[in-house]
Amino acid sequence: MATLTPAQVALHTNEAQLAKQRYILSRTPVRDASDWHGALRLSRQLIADALRASTFLTDIPAALRASGTHMLVFRHIMAPPTSQDQFALMCPTWRKSTERPPDAGRTRRPMPVLQAQNAAAVFLARRSQSLTPWLDAGRRPFPRELRRLLWSVAPSIANQQFVTLQRGKAAVAQEGAVISMLQRKGWIRRPGSLLDTRAELPLRHFMHKTRYATAAATPQEVDIAMGLRNTVVLAMECKVSNDQTNSVKRVNDILKKATAWKTHWGSFVKTAALLQGVIAPKDVIRLHEAEVEVFWSHDLTAFEAWIDSQT
Structure with a gap:
């Protein structure tokens, strides 16, 4: 379990506040x-x-x-x-x-x-x-x-x-922004399919709405899967929350999948969360403690820089 420093806690608390303000402004x-x-x-x-x-x-x-x-x-x-x-x-x-x-x-x-x-x-x-x-x-x-x-x-x-309806519209735009960014950077989109073997998703290739095998009988769906170097795959979950109660449910869903993937694949699958809307800071901390990479829709350039460092 990763432990955050006070500075990291302050940083993500601020990011959560920025996301909340953007959500409020969007509710015209x-x-x-x-x-x-x-x-x-x-x-x-x-x-x-x-x-x-x-x-x-x-x-x-x-x-x-x-x-x-x-x-x-x-x-x-x-x-x-x-x-x-x-x-x-x-x-x-x-x-x-x-x-x-x-x-x-x-x-x-x-x-x-x-x-x-x-x-x-x-x-x-x-x-x-x-x-x-x-x-x-x-x-x-x-x-x-x-x-x-x-x-x-x-x-x-x-x-x-x-x-x-509101969350769905925001989620479509959120996933679309990531896909557009990847395609602009020359990543190759592959049709969604069941990922059940290592190295099945090559470097700088991605799939939208695909399934990733786990030790359980039912594979877990991932919003966007991306091939990183050393045959590592990033399983990114795009989550939009309307309030802090809803953020608990969204984060729990990410943690459930992250645990299943880590149990089955170890370090060859990294889980990431792209967050938007009203997210409780304590839920962001839970993601970090579970070693989930956290990014924000309002700062997609930070995710772009991270992706560049992993490829």
Whole structure:
């Protein structure tokens, strides 16, 4: 475990403050309002899709067998609306991985039959009766009831989607800046694939959104993998955080991957973190103590200089 000097702690505390100020300045009223309305539109579409797939909530298992994503909507129609972790406690057979984020860009994952039936049973036992009166009456819903459910549930889902949307846009720009810098310096981009042998990524080559093998059964995805000298690979994680609570989650994800890679590959994989947004200084220190190289999006020239020193 690496120990930071007081000067290093002060330096990274200052960098975290600079990142926070840049985040605050980026949150303009016009941009926030635009993102919020986009999140509302997405939420309404998700609700409409879930109602259609479940025949207005009368066949929840069928909807979940078609796409586990619909569970996002069903959780928010419960009384009270329920988080993924809380729902997993209520329904032990349910898996969060079946509820793909709407912006995942991947094929929706259907839910296994038994899991769908169990999840449906929990939902029906805990649904908001005031928002779903047609189920108790055994009839089709009136248009006004559907409108009430839509306008009641959409803001709750949109609140989560708003945060995800903003973080996702920032992450795309963050990764894009690194890729542009590498290409400008003459690095060669290779298609993403499973990295499972040493020297598979040559010097000054890189991959975007690839997977790196670990001793565990499931490889860990890395945002950008870069070939350094002496067959060393840099596994860079690009992380954007909206607040200090979120920064704990982001940093924990980096540390989990760093530990897995170090256990499997030793010194032949270095882990780096490119940070942006609101990052707690204590979390930056945790990264350094785990020997993760830390860089900041607002000072990409420092990362560029470091890369030059490693190639």
